[in-house]
Amino acid sequence: MRLGNVPNKMRTLERYGLLRILVLRKNTIYMTHHQTTIIDIARQLGLSKSTVSRALTNHPHVNADTRQRVLELAESLDYQRNQLAISLLTSRTRTVGIMIPEFLSFFFPKVIIGAQVVLAEAGYNVIICHSNESYATEVTNAQALLASRVDGLIVSHTKETRNFDHFRVFERRHVPVVFFNRVCEDMAVSKVTVDDYDGAFRAVEHLIATGKKRIAHLAGPDSLQNSRNRLNGYRDALQQHGLPINNELIISYDLNLDKAKIYVSHLMNLPDPPDALFAMNDPTAIEAMKVLKSRGFRIPDDVAVVGFSNDPASMLIEPGLTTVAQPVDEIGRQAAQLLLNQLTDNKGGMATENIVLQTELIIRGSTTG
């Protein structure tokens, strides 16, 4: 059954009358369950779909009565606008993607909550993608988000990510991107970070102030800019206080907690073991504390420990973990705001901004008995 040669007038009729059945049959493959469209409403009310569309979108030039009738029928027919069609037509989805590498720690979820509040106020929906620290998943997600035509992207990359081409495509398409926490240095997009260097510097300075002299650092992978910054802060703090930088006491690792145990054990087995430990993040610090306690070291007398981020768990463990707190909600809010700035900047100028937030050193029992 082919309808290609049916005259135009008749084709129009199909939509409104009996012939629709043929069309349905023709497209059997697609058809699942018919969902109410504006055409259904138009037909039942003897209106054109244009009028129905206007009524539904609060267009000013519609008779009040007509609008009322349309809205009522839409309600009773369970009409739901098809956002796909609207987005296809308008080239805007009013949706932004947020991609994070993990969400088992409190950090990323909290950032998302902050961002979501700001975006919702501006009328944007949020879709969250989780790359699970996998570069391949990140690439797939990025393509899916692009194919779904998100209006913008807020992202923190995986620790495996060294090639950023899958994000550069967004730039080329003029889809604004905002990095946070883990940022790509080489891309000229907006970024929100904390002053990792300064946070690390002050953490190590604090350890030195408590009399520690052999301070080890469990560093993150070199692929993360914040790892490098924290490492630099650690180094400079030692240097400025006249302490030697001992590479034996610096261990870069991929943040896999099982490995953390091994490295801590290794450090404590050195002929001249460290008297303090500065960890890249709180989970690492906490894992370190567990190992230290199980081996009978006293915290902080034998070994002091400092983490980074002020994870809720750092208050639970005993002694409490000294850590560098980040303004987590604020990171999310700022990232969302930077994105909105670009989204609403109709000058088309991709004016990027770089926000660096300050950290706060929270001192607990793991450094001061």
Next chain:
Amino acid sequence: MRLGNVPNKMRTLERYGLLRILVLRKNTIYMTHHQTTIIDIARQLGLSKSTVSRALTNHPHVNADTRQRVLELAESLDYQRNQLAISLLTSRTRTVGIMIPEFLSFFFPKVIIGAQVVLAEAGYNVIICHSNESYATEVTNAQALLASRVDGLIVSHTKETRNFDHFRVFERRHVPVVFFNRVCEDMAVSKVTVDDYDGAFRAVEHLIATGKKRIAHLAGPDSLQNSRNRLNGYRDALQQHGLPINNELIISYDLNLDKAKIYVSHLMNLPDPPDALFAMNDPTAIEAMKVLKSRGFRIPDDVAVVGFSNDPASMLIEPGLTTVAQPVDEIGRQAAQLLLNQLTDNKGGMATENIVLQTELIIRGSTTG
């Protein structure tokens, strides 16, 4: 400039030749930045867009050379398929929505990871929505997901949710829904839960076995089915072991941790305070332990504590928290599988399934010194 009267043939030409400019001008409002489409590729290669489409979708009936040329040009033009258009056409988005009420505890993120793995294998993308325990946000999210035409929904509702109409719409549209953890009793959809009754029963039985006689219960809100089930398990355990059910020792609350502190204090101020505490979840139990410790009660000698879910934090706190472990990944995997079953069931039968997974009692220092 109006083109409505331009003859058909000419309109076709527009797409391929100079007249396109006029069209562009006409649609100025929409135009932001032109993205490469199959028509661009077709024109440059002197092909029809059908051929290009076939080449791009691995359709068998395409000349190998042609395909090669298309793929190369697509690559160099930075072509990206427009999923919106495809979804609109096929009525399938190959996307499922997952909506959760919170993700600051480990539970929901872990479920999502489990679900995501199964769904990704089946070729589905996942978009995560976060209702933040707000009924209004949940309704908004549900509408957005429906408007975006997700193929299915996996959901755990907020503690405020008493009206489920926003989920019933999915049913009417034949979009399969799977509830997990917090389920709606009245909807005939697939569900994945754990045996909350049994878990609670055994937890309380364990407390009784350690000699406790006045066991209090910090229960969740009555709006959650799992709260009710856990409460029933608690009650029946007491009853079957000949202990009285004392309503003074049962406090239902909204899981707001600040309130937990107040209730625990209140309980311990009773003339005849409890000698054990069974909490609805681990965060509550941990908060309770903090209060008990700060007031000088010994755990478990003065007061034993049991939680629910085996949150990672339950291993960190001292003493370790006895808790009812749930198979979290498995919940996610099963929920995803139930959804896939319905998605791929082309008989159109919405055969729903109900999976109840078993829990495991993890005994730690908070109940056995």
Next chain:
DNA sequence: CTGTTAGCGCATTCAA
């Protein structure tokens, strides 16, 4: 193997 045509659902422009 390739081209032509239709239509997914909608917002908008032009004509009435």
Next chain:
DNA sequence: TTGAATGCGCTAACAG
């Protein structure tokens, strides 16, 4: 205030 026509980008049916 309303109707008719157009096209967003794509896939598939049909006709060569």
